[in-house]
């Protein structure tokens with residue numbers, strides 16, 4: 023899959039990354055339909071906060087739950 027990756031202040035690229043997998047019993051996989059940058063992403067881009075190199079940006083999204091692990095609980099949101 024493709025992801026926006028933080029390299030350093032002022033440097034962001036999109037690149038191939040491994041497909042996500044369920045690892046923890048509380049994990050869920052969500053197929054992202056739309057995403058956007060967050061204020062924390064912009065703070066890293068501006069150099070206000072430091073993130074690990076090649077960390078993924080864009081945690082604000084809407085999507086479809088594709089799979090859930092055994093300990094995921096249903097909520098009133100249909101998840």
Ligand SMILES: [Zn+2]
Nearest residue numbers: 060061062082
């Ligand atoms: Zn956010």
